[in-house]
Amino acid sequence: MSVNHQIFLAGFGGQGILFAGKYLVYTGMMAGYEVSWMPSYGPEMRGGTCNCSVNISDEPIDSPIILHPTILCAMNLPSLDKFENSTVPGGRVFIDSSLIERKPARDDVQNFLIPATGLAREQNMIKLANMILVGKIIREIGLDDPALIEKTMTKVVPAKKPELFDWNMKALQVGMGL
Amino acid sequence: MSEKVIMKGNEALAEAAIRAGCKCFFGYPITPQTEVAAYMAKRMPKVGGVYLQAESEIAAINMIYGAAASGARCMTSSSSPGISLKAEGISYICGADLPAVIVNMTRGGPGLGGIQPAQSDYYQATRGLGHGDARLLVFAPASIQEMCDLMTTAFDLADKYRMPAMILGDGAIGQMMEPVILPEPATRTIDKPWAATGTELKRAHNIVNSLYLQPDQLEDNVRARFERYVQIEATEPRCEEYLADDADILITAYGISSRIVKSAIKKARAEGIKAGLLRPITLWPFPKAVLKKHAAHAKAFLDVELNMGQMIDDVRMAIEYARPVEFAGRTGGIIITPDEILAKLREMEAK
Amino acid sequence: MSVVFDRPHALADVSTHYCPGCFHGIIHRLVAECIDELGIEGKTIGIAPVGCSVLAYNYFNCDMIQAAHGRAPAVATGVKRANPDKVVFTYQGDGDLAAIGTAETVHAATRGENITVIFVNNAIYGMTGGQMAPTTLPGQITQTTPFGRDVKEAGNPIRVCELLSSLDGPALLQRVTCDTVPHIRDARKAILKGFQNQLEGKGFSLIEVVSTCPTNWGLSPVKAIEWLRQNMLPYYPLGVYKEVK
Numbered sequence: 001m002s003v004n005h006q007i008f009l010a011g012f013g014g015q016g017i018l019f020a021g022k023y024l025v026y027t028g029m030m031a032g033y034e035v036s037w038m039p040s041y042g043p044e045m046r047g048g049t050c051n052c053s054v055n056i057s058d059e060p061i062d063s064p065i066i067l068h069p070t071i072l073c074a075m076n077l078p079s080l081d082k083f084e085n086s087t088v089p090g091g092r093v094f095i096d097s098s099l100i101e102r103k104p105a106r107d108d109v110q111n112f113l114i115p116a117t118g119l120a121r122e123q124n125m126i127k128l129a130n131m132i133l134v135g136k137i138i139r140e141i142g143l144d145d146p147a148l149i150e151k152t153m154t155k156v157v158p159a160k161k162p163e164l165f166d167w168n169m170k171a172l173q174v175g176m177g178l
Numbered sequence: 179m180s181e182k183v184i185m186k187g188n189e190a191l192a193e194a195a196i197r198a199g200c201k202c203f204f205g206y207p208i209t210p211q212t213e214v215a216a217y218m219a220k221r222m223p224k225v226g227g228v229y230l231q232a233e234s235e236i237a238a239i240n241m242i243y244g245a246a247a248s249g250a251r252c253m254t255s256s257s258s259p260g261i262s263l264k265a266e267g268i269s270y271i272c273g274a275d276l277p278a279v280i281v282n283m284t285r286g287g288p289g290l291g292g293i294q295p296a297q298s299d300y301y302q303a304t305r306g307l308g309h310g311d312a313r314l315l316v317f318a319p320a321s322i323q324e325m326c327d328l329m330t331t332a333f334d335l336a337d338k339y340r341m342p343a344m345i346l347g348d349g350a351i352g353q354m355m356e357p358v359i360l361p362e363p364a365t366r367t368i369d370k371p372w373a374a375t376g377t378e379l380k381r382a383h384n385i386v387n388s389l390y391l392q393p394d395q396l397e398d399n400v401r402a403r404f405e406r407y408v409q410i411e412a413t414e415p416r417c418e419e420y421l422a423d424d425a426d427i428l429i430t431a432y433g434i435s436s437r438i439v440k441s442a443i444k445k446a447r448a449e450g451i452k453a454g455l456l457r458p459i460t461l462w463p464f465p466k467a468v469l470k471k472h473a474a475h476a477k478a479f480l481d482v483e484l485n486m487g488q489m490i491d492d493v494r495m496a497i498e499y500a501r502p503v504e505f506a507g508r509t510g511g512i513i514i515t516p517d518e519i520l521a522k523l524r525e526m527e528a529k
Numbered sequence: 530m531s532v533v534f535d536r537p538h539a540l541a542d543v544s545t546h547y548c549p550g551c552f553h554g555i556i557h558r559l560v561a562e563c564i565d566e567l568g569i570e571g572k573t574i575g576i577a578p579v580g581c582s583v584l585a586y587n588y589f590n591c592d593m594i595q596a597a598h599g600r601a602p603a604v605a606t607g608v609k610r611a612n613p614d615k616v617v618f619t620y621q622g623d624g625d626l627a628a629i630g631t632a633e634t635v636h637a638a639t640r641g642e643n644i645t646v647i648f649v650n651n652a653i654y655g656m657t658g659g660q661m662a663p664t665t666l667p668g669q670i671t672q673t674t675p676f677g678r679d680v681k682e683a684g685n686p687i688r689v690c691e692l693l694s695s696l697d698g699p700a701l702l703q704r705v706t707c708d709t710v711p712h713i714r715d716a717r718k719a720i721l722k723g724f725q726n727q728l729e730g731k732g733f734s735l736i737e738v739v740s741t742c743p744t745n746w747g748l749s750p751v752k753a754i755e756w757l758r759q760n761m762l763p764y765y766p767l768g769v770y771k772e773v774k
Contacts, residue, residue: 233636244607374592
């Protein structure tokens with residue numbers, strides 16, 4: 001089956017949207033796929049919303065900008081409001097249900113309600129809700145091989161901060177276990 | 179062979195420049211290319227190079243003029259409004275026959291415009307930036323890998339022809355991350371006997387200059403430069419041909435928009451529309467011969483750009499107005515979608 | 530027969546285009562003498578400006594680069610940063626240095642850029658035929674201040690050494706002139722110090738030379754010197770404005 005994941009991650013600045021995207025783009029490359037990562041940029045990022053597009057495909061990536069994601073990850077209500085309808089029919093929508101109280105509006109997509117921020121708080125890893133969601137996403141799309149995860153994490157976490165490696169791994173495991 | 183790494187376009191560009199032998203970088207912050215300067219600030223001191231944040235774009239390009247005049251491989255980087263400020267210095271660099279690399283990560287204009295990706299500086303880049311009869315080599319990469327590979331080419335050709343070379347990117351190419359294999363560091367050095375590096379009392383003094391008060395001398399100088407331009411137009415044009423040989427409708431597009439065109443072409447082909455792409459990699463020299471060759475079989479051309487239609491002039495001239503040339507584009511920082519291009523292809527196919 | 534007076538080696542054996550009574554010829558000679566004295570001609574790169582001294586690249590035997598109007602300090606910065614072991618000087622007029630190139634001047638100074646700047650202030654644009662300069666005196670008649678410089682309309686002159694003296698970067702800011710032999714000797718000493726500072730890595734040195742422009746002032750060479758003493762020197766007092774020992 002051909003792989004063509006068009007992943008759109010959106011939330012507030014500071015929620016680790018770009019880092020989550022960075023993990024996904026690296027893991028896609030390490031799994032042997034063509035990949036791209038494209039952030040939102042400019043003044044809109046100053047304290048406001050933040051998003052990024054990640055393509056993972058077995059074909060060369062034509063456009064790095066994703067307009068109709070196959071996978072949407074919404075970490076706040078404005079992002080869900082804004083991007084829910086752009087998701088392709090049959091796509092998957094991952095919602096941080098700790099922060100988004102409303103129910104998903106689409107029934108032609110697969111909705112995943114993950115209380116990521118609440119889980120992160122319980123596990124004393126408040127800043128890692130993003131990676132809990134990533135854990136769930138990689139499990140759903142099958143990029144969850146333990147060796148791949150470890151190799152990817154080595155690439156995305158700075159070697160100077162080994163404690164971050166363990167925390168991020170733990171968060172991924174939480175997400176994968178859901 | 180270097181390892182495949184994932185890098186942001188602006189950072190990969192900076193690293194590729196260092197590997198191509200760039201010894202001096204002078205710049206000034208502007209979105210969406212500031213990461214180039216930030217990367218250079220971090221890396222240049224470690225490789226024995228020079229990084230300096232100038233007080234303005236004007237100062238930065240004149241620092242480039244000085245570094246180039248004294249023999250250093252050097253580069254500056256900016257985005258559209260900053261490039262306008264550099265126009266003065268670029269004209270002097272042309273007039274004094276100096277090699278240098280200038281990067282424009284284009285954003286929407288005119289004026290302060292916006293900060294999102296655009297291709298609205300095509301005229302500025304290809305019609306000779308700044309005053310006077312002059313040209314720049316203009317490279318339009320469509321991926322981070324190609325941008326890195328073209329960096330070495332840009333420096334080498336700038337040295338070979340003693341003229342500035344521009345990497346014309348856009349906000350998307352600068353901001354996105356893609357896997358890239360970085361080029362191996364360049365090892366060869368280029369002899370620059372004309373450079374102002376000090377006479378060591380062993381030769382007559384070198385003068386780096388663009389002033390010729392006698393009109394006949396100035397004309398001789400400009401004509402000599404244009405002889406090089408003729409040679410460049412004959413030997414240096416580059417163009418990617420994608421599904422072009424059997425195409426009824428040939429799309430012309432460069433840089434980021436060419437990637438979106440490819441998506442549209444795949445969809446069009448699935449519907450039985452025989453569309454293809456001609457992607458100029460060098461915008462000057464423009465790959466006229468390739469376009470002309472394909473005009474023999476194509477029924478029509480469609481030019482796609484992130485502006486109101488600028489390269490379309492070159493397309494029409496290259497095919498000598500032999501086929502209709504239509505246009506599809508978005509501007510202001512909006513990136514055209516594959517569906518918009520597909521709709522235009524369907525409309526043209528129905529004609 | 531012994532030679533008592535000769536052309537400095539660093540000064541090219543060509544006739545200049547400067548007008549009779551203009552100080553450029555003297556200042557060129559002083560710069561060349563200093564280059565000779567320090568034995569640095571082979572490693573010196575000069576930057577010529579836009580203005581009357583635009584053709585300075587023909588008059589010095591060291592390597593020369595011609596710069597865009599006002600940009601000489603930026604060009605010099607590029608040369609010096611790329612070649613830190615070379616000696617780099619700019620030779621600029623008042624319009625070049627204190628109007629169109631103000632930003633480049635101030636920032637090269639505040640960076641403490643290790644270059645030597647020779648600033649020729651004759652209170653007028655000479656090359657373009659006598660228009661108001663940033664250093665044109667209040668009341669001074671020029672082509673573009675035909676009724677005399679009205680500071681309410683045209684603003685006030687800039688005193689460059691005083692302006693730059695608040696910055697931490699400069700190693701030497703000194704104003705000299707060439708109206709008398711003792712003053713010429715002082716000017717030579719200041720220029721020499723400017724080059725020595727660079728060789729010692731002390732940073733930015735600017736020597737302002739208050740000069741005449743007989744042609745555009747509409748005066749004979751002798752009258753021009755008198756006018757300089759009566760009008761220029763009171764407004765632009767000679768002296769050392771900053772010196773890092």
